[in-house]
Amino acid sequence: MPKQDHGAPRKGWHILITGASSGIGAALAQYYARPGVHLSLWARNQERLEKTAEDARSKGASVETRSIDLSDAEASLKAFGETDDQHPVDILILSAGMADIRPEGALAESADVALKMSMVNFATPVALATEAANRMAKRRQGRIGLMGSVASFHDLPLATVYSGSKAGIGRFSTALHAAMVPYNVKVTLIAPGFIDTPMSQRLEGDQAFLVPVDKAARKIARAINAGRAVLVFPWAFQLTRALEAILPRPIAHRILRGLEIMQHPSSS
Template structure:
């Protein structure tokens, strides 16, 4: 287990789902938590819920796709809450991108928010953490980044890029005493997954998923992944010979079509 001095965290994408629940759990455990998302109203609701449970959460509304706004927000957080010890970069969205409705605009939307939004945060954080020679960063990707999955070509591109990015940064930033972790969840019950019209194996409740993530933050392992049985199944899919892999994914498409009919 890793002792984290100060216990000040910044969580992006905290207005709902995994980020929101993680913020509540960390606040209940004594962390001072700065939270960001585009919806100020939802963040205010989160702050109120934390206060009723004697937790300390401070809201900083932010669109992470705006680099200048990210810089100003991190400056405010570190001035008002204190130096960030743990950042959890969770902001992102998902939308199906089926091949029969392939549009560059859909890819641009997901790349700008999921990938470039994360990179914007990293630019600001890495500079500050290197100056202090300390800091921890967890980037929330997905098992969709392991391999190409039906109707997730755009989402998978962003998540695969995030995994690759973290693999590179983990090694480069270690001499600066900066720990980089990647979080690869399976299916978690959130407002985003509520839109899915296909079977979601090993679907986790958000409270359990946030607990698994929080537990992983306290360790030094590179990857935090849950639920383990499902994530290892997808990892196995990644290494199968292509003919077998494509047969499995084609079956997934058929099951999804049957489930939505």
């Protein structure tokens, strides 16, 4: 992989993107798609994934797809090993995720949802990033992007599992970044606010500073290409993070409990 990664994608790159059937993952696939770039696109929904692949191929990229559910960590690790053995991955972007909140009238999220969300948002991405880091470190090159969230900065009563899993991926990402710098493997934590994707479109309530998905994909890809350790956007969420840090916790929690957000069921 070329030493300078600050600009557009380069010929010869192999980029693996999870959650590529819609939202940020699909937008990232379109950003990177061009002649000479090879894309490995993973998602659960094969029909939607093939639509992303067709669009990427129309831009000249070579594309392979896999129907993968990240709640199955062993299958995901096996698939990554097979893919990397066949064609070493230059950039791994772990954008797949779940964002369920507490159902109306419930006291907390269900245990089943908590387990699956923990696997998809934290455990499997950690395992995949660790495997990728080991392989890339031996090659002395590589990029890994992990999808966190500004929700990880706050104690969200409506989304305890989501905010907790994203907080976990955030600390893992910055720790892995510290470990991998000597081997020229750059790890980027992406912590966005609200992005206009099918995931956010399920929510009813205020979504401050909503970012168009194409704009978000450009910001994310450029941060990964440049090897930035952390990307938080929009900028206003850096202020809310600092504000909550200085507020007494009981006051912050009282404010957060007052948030009124509803969520429609997922169509997937």
